[in-house]
Amino acid sequence: MVRTLQPGQCCEVRTASVSGETSLVFHTEDMLVEAPNWTLDGRALILNGNGRLWRFELESGTLSEIPLSGAPDLNNDHVLDPDGTAIFLSGDDGHIYRAPLAGGEATRITDHDGSFHFLHGVSPDGRRLAYVDIPEGDFGRPGRLRTIPAGGGPTKSVEVGQGHCDGPEFSPDGTWLYLNTESFSTAPGHAQLARVRPDGSQFERLVDSATVDWFPHLSPDGRLASYVRFPAGTRGHPADLPVDVVLVSTSGWTAELHTWQVFGGQGTLNVNSWSPDSERFAYVAYPMAPATAESGMA
Template sequence: MKQKIFSLLLVLALLVAIEPFARAQSGFIGIFDEQGDVGVVKHKGTGSFNPKTQEYNLSGSGTNIWAKADGFHFVWKKMKGDFILRTNAAFIGKGVEDHRKIGFMVRTSLDSTSKQINAVVHGDGLTSLQFRKTDGGITEEKKSTVTHADVIQLERHGNKYIMSVARKGDLFTEDEVSDVDLGDDVYVGIFICSHNANVTEKAVFNNTRIVIPAPATLVPYKQYLGSNIEILDLATQNSTIVYQSPKSLQAPNWMLDGKNLLYNSDGLLYKFDLKTNTPTVFNTGSAKNNNNDHVLSFDGKWLTISSADQTGNSIGWIVPTTGGEPKRMTEIGPSYMHGWSPDGKYLVFCGARNKEYDVYRIPVAGGPEEKLTNTPGLDDGPEYSPDGKYIYFNSVRSGLMQVWRMKADGSEQTQLTNDDYNNWFPHISPDGKWIEYITFLKSEVAPGDHPFYKHVYLRVMPVEGGPSKVIAYLYGGQGTINTPSWSPDSKHLAFVSNTNLLFPVFPTATN
């Protein structure tokens, strides 16, 4: 009898021990390792991943994530060190409780009373950074000035956590705490809480990324992080990763057939088949030192590339899109090729002459180069509009790097952006309606620089000028969109993001 009582007590003890985290290991959950309910939850939660859309759908109940203990559904991965967590999250349906919650969370353990920090959006729109500094301690909160945030980012630097949130299309607003010690080995993931034990809520998470940023010891242009090639749908602003590599992949061009991309890596160009998600080397003949300035002609028959000659300077060349031995276009360098005229008669490029970088054009048929800008400071990234009337470029002449426009002969140079950021590489949509460009933070990057591995935005604005909106929030920079990356129908964009952590859920390069 005593033995039976002891056995029963042992079973009860084990049940109590595992109660705080009831695992639900069924199905494929993308970049995360496991999922389950944390704390006492009446209705079991679920989480699923759609490999095609790369969306996560969560359902869950739970009384709250607050005070001394939590109850919610969690989809997580174990991690160490610094990281950047980002997602677009939205509730499905009207919901019941104003304080139902979704977001990204970092926890020391899966116990309901664990130390934790979360970037959270509530059902009534309240957006905040919530944290519990000690096991079983009272949860504290920093409320954001942004409400109803669509984009949630949570970044860790040691014991400092930075929450960056935005409504879709807006720039980030930040809040941070610097003394939340969760230990190095933590659980990170997306979550949902209904704030009502009897209710199950649902939510969808898009653009969900876990980024391992560059370490402080990384040597620029000698050491590299891994790369994601992503395809962004302009209508939904949802992005899918179509290819990954531990190497540096840069500057995808969209070919005129709409079925292939071109990108550069390790001095070579690659043609990437969007149907099979596989790359093959693109033949550039003796040009084996290609960088990330390569542009297709408007008729899709030619490619201008930038490749170092025997002196080590970047030189402009052209090669047919069927591949072959390139023809040299510029006599001296550095010359970085950025655009074709729609009639195919001219190339425009950024050239360094007498230690000054300016915009030049040169006849494809041969002839002397012509200088189109002459102000002190860097002028870069020239690209023709589809009607051939204008050349868009970026210039540092007004202090920060901004987007400019001039007529095709270099006259009437006009500033189009004028904000507190550094804006680079304007690319005009094939339908001539929009300008895409990349934005660097002036707190991270000098006006005349566009390095790898920074917090950047991709933004679009009307081609005639006007308000800009963010279409992608990412970790990237150099190589993200150095070249035109619009799809032929102007509905999608290709770009490169970076991380030191690749996930087997996506196609991964080995070469």
């Protein structure tokens, strides 16, 4: 389903540095864009909006569509192929695709197996994808963690309990999958951050909090992580809520380094948005009043 801005709402793409500063790099009242990926050359952000894929040039401040064929409307689950030339995409038809990052024909990876497939991670060697499987597209049923060869083929289940899980992402060294899961609580929707080995062993909780914590993203050097924190009692990862974007060290997930308050949620930080030098990451806010002009606004 293509998301749009509410009347009076705007969209702000921002970058946050590991030292705590933030910069507004793009502002629009015309289109809702989501879930930035940072390109491997550090020059651009890749976003989705209006069901299509877009490239935002950080130096020039220009936004242009990446022309794709063979894919349906896209949602905000997209990750770059480690080779830097392609991108993996989730379509609104419930399938995962691979397409050239410069534009071109998209190729479907997942089979018609009766489930919806929501991509979140690719292994560092580019050989395997991590995704969430929703049986029959029934969102009343918990998502299950699975992996699949990047070129398609037999899938593999990774056991992480009975609670709904989401956002599985490989660590930079490929030895862990990081995710959020409701398996540690009986409270409805109480997602917490966790990790598990790709073979399903060593499933462990990272943070024990009263809040609802989603989408852990590790920096390329593995030292830091960002995630989005929803208010206690939130179910799922809805839009248009006051949330926190949180930066932590992976050596101590409970000690927050920096926190940024954002009006957003869905679309803010769904995918890994770290810069290749591990010094910044990008996120999106959706305030209900136009942004104040400031340096760096495009």
